[in-house]
Amino acid sequence: MADISTLAEPVRFVFDGHAIETGVRTSLLQAWVGAGLPLTENVGCMGQGVCGACRVLVRRAGERLACTALACETLAEPGMQVSFLDHFPASRPHAYDLRALTDSWTAIDRIDAVFPEAKNCRHCSGCDRACPKGIEVQRMVNLAAAGQALAAADLFDHCVMCNLCVAACPEHIDPAHLGQFVRRMTASLTLRPSDLIMRLHEIEEGRQPIDPDAPGANPLVAP
């Protein structure tokens, strides 16, 4: 990425066909709004980088290939060409009912039953290149296909569900949803905190009463 922090000139670039002029250290999303263009989609958390809504295709000046990015996290650079990527839901929903997964012996088999395409991974690494968070998407797909659910789940810890890997995958594996499936499955099947369970028992047995008139539940009266 070019060092633009020292530039005094306005930054000129093209965003969805609009020639935009903006200041330095302006995110692509801020530049879009600053140019007076209506922002009614492709927006969410406005820069925290957690919602994955502002997906863009970016080609930097002098580069041949375009890459994917999040518009809130990417600063405008001179000569950039940018376009929003529309919301694309997974083309084929991989349906499952987490609450029906009651037999943990067969749980790992469900990965293949729900996401049968996962074992067809071509190792093209298109998903890795598409991920704006630098997640090893392909490795997760391969681990999940091999039934290594916890290891696969760990790799998807930081996924923001932008679905760019879903769009990139020629085998329709839907990696983001596969990652979410193994994460949800491992949590719901293996997380059993003893302190929570003890407290739930106490509540069921009526040993956690609430007294609305206790001294601590009312303002202090001045002496």
Place this chain on the structure above:
Amino acid sequence: MGIPYARAIDAWRAAAPAAPQACALAVPELLRGFHPDHRPGGMRVLRAGASAGSPCPAELADLLQADSPLEDVDIAGAPMLETDVLVIGGGGAGCVAALTAARAGARVLLATKLRIGDSNTVMAEGGIQAAVGAEDSLQRHFEDTLRAGHFAADKALVAALVSDGPDAIRWLIQEGMSFDLAEGAQRMGGTLLRKTPGGASAARLLSYRDFTGLELMRALREATLLQPGIVTLDRHPAVELLTDDRGRCAGAALQDLGRGRTVLVRSGATVLATGGSGRLHVAGFPTSNHYGATADGLVLAYRLGAPLREVDSFQYHPTGIAWPRHLEGALVSEAARSSGAALVNALGHRFVEELRPRDVVAAAILREIAEGRGVERDGCTGVFLDTPSLEQATPGILGRSLVTLTHLARRAGIDAAAEPLLVRPTLHYQNGGVAIDPACRTVVPGLLCAGEVTGGLHGRNRMMGNALLELVAFGRRAGASAAADARGERPRNVGLTHLADWRRALIVQGLPLGRKAPVIFPAYGNFDIAPARGRAA
């Protein structure tokens, strides 16, 4: 205005780690003098509607006392969808309500302004409160919440919140949400990692890293999308609620942004889960809120006759980014302070106990800035959040458990382990909202509310971690009530009859009919709902 950055950083370096110091001013005087809720001239008294006579921030009062963008003719011939339960809002509370209602057998339609999941929920960082510790109790959670809210909260709502807490955590785990475990604990039979939220008497904050809301929302979004019986409509904000001839809420008029047309939904029960209003930038503050947080639900419920409470009370989160300007308002989680990061002024001194309630800490920071002890950098003023001393005391903490903070610092162009962040309060949460009962019902039959749009739960200040708990606890309550209510009488003669009464009330009070609300998007979104109707956006 403040002390230049270079001098302030020298003072910080000389004193680091700065010694703790007690807050000199008494709390009521501190809040009265420096909290933005008390700024002179900021409040206006509502003149029309069910809460006439109550104070309300001017920015919100303008919207509450505005006219609808719709006329009767606009809905004539509009396509009509039919459902048992209509949920408006696709954040945490909306998804929980939709899931609960659908599992209770109702047909559910979930309409949302952007996409399902795009909401403040996904941005929540610190955690979710639930009293699970052996030394903790529901009673302590109850009392802490009331005290933090200055005893203005509805005790029945707070009791409902805290007693639902542990079961809400079990429910979330069943939906596939992960939680941090205590150091070295096993997944089966171990204990949950617990931190102490500001103002709490026990360690009660459960978390997943410092992106708890993201973890919660991605589990709930998948659950909602896969749940049979739920139809979701993205890019369909509600512009008006529908009524029947008995005054019952009968559904809503949605704006289909993609096609530029109005769509009507007739429903047996309607759940408003539209969130808050940070994007109104009350008192001129930057905000940590999501793009869609424009008070739509308050406007719609109020116009239909639902009273609001504590709408003059907002939460300014103490630690928003103050510099650099392009990140202004972005949130630095309270997890940083719960983990031990100190607040330091430009003289290198600590000036407040960091884990006091948020309104106290925010007011204390604003006092430092107002009295000239703030740090000034490129025209931005704030105080230091001492992350380098935290990293030194607990090596590896920034990379391991304060992931979002570290990411934010990198985008600000600094190394949080070497240089402190510059922070100041950011508009974070709407403490008040639509008055509800513990079953989430409003005074308007057929209209239920859940989540940040509601009032009464947090009093005049919300504790960290109670917002995520609220959306699960009350989302489930709203979903169950809505599914039950939808089985009762169906609405008849559906229309906009309530608007005639509303316009008469505005005229009687001499209020302008030219102003339209809800606004759907903030002004800088370059979108105006009134002329945009009939046109695709």
